[in-house]
Amino acid sequence: MEITNLIDNFEAISAKIIACCNAPGVAVAIVTPKEILSLKTYGVRHLGKKEYVNQDTLFRVASLSKIFTSALVSKLNTANIIDLESPIKQYLPFIHISDHNHINRIKIKNLLSHTSGIATYSLESKAYLPISLNELIADLPTTRKVSEPGKMFHYQNVIFSLIAPIISKASSFPLAIFLQKIARYKIDSCT
Template identity: 35%
Template sequence: MNKLYRFFRFLPLAALYGVGIAGQAQAGADRALSAQFQQQFNAQLQQAKVPGGAYAIVYQDQVLALGSYGVRAVGEQARVNPDTVFRLASVSKTFAGNLLVQLSQQGRLDLQQPLKAYVPELHLKNAQIERQVNVESVLSQGSGFWAHAFEDLIEANKTPAEILPRLAELAPVCPPRRCYSYQNVLFGLLGRAAEQSTGKSYESLVTERVFSPLQMHTASYGLTGLLASRNKALPHQRGGKGWRTVKPKANFYRFPAAAGVNASARDLSQYLIAMLGHRPEVFSPALLSQLQQPLVKMPGKPRWPVWQQYRNASAWYGRGWRMVQYGDDRLYYHAGVVDGYRPYIAYSPSTGYGLVLLTNAEADVTGKLAGWFWQQVLPGPQLAKQKQGTAKKGAK
């Protein structure tokens, strides 16, 4: 199916056989892809004994497939469906990036200003460091501090007010924006920056600028939002020979910009359609251009087999989104894991595809499924060159 799918998707069939035949071939390839992915999804979750999950596949402005597997909670009969709400963990960072870039383009917030300008209670080791650590360096995971700083205190259920004073202990390991340094505590302060620059709550800003216009009807923020949903997947952790339901925790929810969103696969399909450029009245081309810019290079080469085909594949972090540069194209994505949930979201502007994966257990099936999907969809180096050559000929 892999070779056949790539043949239909990337050869200029419309020029060779006519638009109607090309469209039929592509539709058939999409149906085959969706059917095979459903099989892969069910098999992977069944093998790992994951209680439940949901997914969405989009192409351009269409939802190709919405699927689900299993139950919302072990020992209960309620099934997961495409509207079941899951925690999004660090996928929430993509919403923060979207909001902050919107505010910057409207002149409400300056990404180049020190974070302390918007969060006066933030105290770092000295005044020079406070001036250097700006909003964009935190948004792009390039603050320069040791990775996951004081995240153990979030795990220990400490509040932001208890953790914030500890940031004065941070010593840089590199200058800002010079090295990748993943953070949750610092990233969480970006919500305060949005609030200070607008006078509105962070949650209400994302709701009015993203959730509502994209009709993400089940999306919410925080533990209260999750518990209020009648159709929610409960988290599971390993217990004995299988998985056991655990009570959702408030700890990472207290940092909403970093890990506060709840949403369903159907919600996120609409989000991806907008990220692919098909809702310009909500996400403008200028906004998407900034969100798609690589800023901080991540160490090492991307590990999936699909990337090994490309000599110069590299991984980056942008304004709230991760990305892989391969050849002249990029794949944008983010994943997460928190207290019994494992989400994943990604999209590829060059192919027009997007993928959502949600599970209510921490087994790493999303990585395997995403790797399989993009192996089918992304062109190999030879097809990528052929596609670029065809585009150049058409431009002459």
């Protein structure tokens, strides 16, 4: 299929998805490493308002950031900087939850796979408040254990977020800086 047909089909599908899902607005781009092949915007920034989405509109990336974070941790694991089998307490000794023994059994791989054993959506109501990760961490003792680590899937935004300070401690770079570096250089030049 030619690139032009691909772009036309993608744009048509995007418009249909927006219409059927009642999305207020989106921006859709098809890019290569060298150029933007297509950039289309649809709809408004907020329902009920006439401020249209444009190429400068900022969107929350939500859980898409988990993909990049997991890929980075995989690279760090391959480079022997982070061990997926390590308990999170090795990197974050100050972390506490209500079950003191449980926290000692949670491994990095459990954070990435949502198998920490902490109840689904724990602390979720605070996750979107303008508070720091450290403030969320301070509330971890209010979470409850529902299974052993690695035994059951419990989707967790806040618990997954613990990977950021683990990356920072293991690599000596804050997550945001490390993601910028990893995008530009080989893993060897970042350590």
